[in-house]
Amino acid sequence: MPRKAQYNVDAVLNQAIDIFLEHGYHGTIMDEIIARAEFNRRGFYLEFGSKQHFLYLVLAHYQQNYLKKIMQHLETNQGLPSIAAFFEAYVKHVKGKGCLLINCIAELGFDDAKIREIGRHYLDRLQIDFIGCLEKAQNLEQLHPQTNIESTALQLTSYVQGFAVNAILAGDTDELQIATQALLGPLSLKPV
């Protein structure tokens, strides 16, 4: 009967993340996606339909397999250590590359409502998770009792975006790790 397909959709999606990170959406050409993923054109269009639709799938894959896993640190209910663990994982992830979602917002956000919506969702979720963590931290007396939780969560969300941009500029240096300490240190009651 039929022949079996050789390509691995997951591998293709993972490859594509790096390509889109390097060249942006419009800067990425199909030839590179197809060549670097050891794929073939026909298979690509049968599987993914179009470049734009493919981007959405890559983004979903990116969120599911990377961002979501990093955010899970915030759900371990440890208060500040959870936040520290989140940033450690995030910085490691974006180091030298940046964040695909943030890049897409910057490049396509104005024209593409779907990207905007995904971006809003992501930042809202981040904010909510930070609030949860900070409340826990306050209960555990890791935080100054009069800390304004909402505004601190907003701070942390800003840091995430700041890191996403800086990661592109900083390359493979340790700047971001150092920055993390400088930013999170002042939060805790005692020195970390």
Add this chain to the structure above:
Amino acid sequence: MPRKAQYNVDAVLNQAIDIFLEHGYHGTIMDEIIARAEFNRRGFYLEFGSKQHFLYLVLAHYQQNYLKKIMQHLETNQGLPSIAAFFEAYVKHVKGKGCLLINCIAELGFDDAKIREIGRHYLDRLQIDFIGCLEKAQNLEQLHPQTNIESTALQLTSYVQGFAVNAILAGDTDELQIATQALLGPLSLKPV
């Protein structure tokens, strides 16, 4: 003798800022630049050489005429009010559009060393200006004396990048203004 050119380089550069903000670099096509700026192809290439070189000129113009002017708030030597004035101007500027420089870093930073360098310069400068402002604020006793100036300046720089991304997502709402208050409020000794 010769005929006089009709186009206005400054107007062309200003138009281009909006176009690049909307569609990104690769998403912007020459036809739109030329049409929207009431320009003509020949003049364009005589004046600017190429799309890439044009982008650099637009970015320089953008920094000189927008970012620089906003950053001048930080050089008025008023301490915290200078910082507040900076953010007010910045938020107003990026509202509903984002920041061209940040967008270029996200889209092109990986491939384009020149963009990276411009980006680094900009963020360094921002950081230094914030430090100056915070020191002044400390002298004027607007700040808790034990505030860590360096790490606070880093925070503020992160906020700037956070706003640049959020401005695209937030559209024309007042979210950013509210966020500014939430972020800057906790800095000052007395409620603003």
Add this chain to the structure above:
DNA sequence: TCAGTTTTAGAACATATGTTCTCAATAGAT
């Protein structure tokens, strides 16, 4: 081994896009 179906590789296609070229229109010096 053979048949049938699907995949693969890449040619082919249509359009888009950055850039150059042509030539008539035009402004200014004489």
Add this chain to the structure above:
DNA sequence: ATCTATTGAGAACATATGTTCTAAAACTGA
């Protein structure tokens, strides 16, 4: 007014790029 250098509008060009098509290769089940 005339002449001439330069502009302006868009045709023209070469290449790039997203997508589809073709025909040979390959896998599976009988």
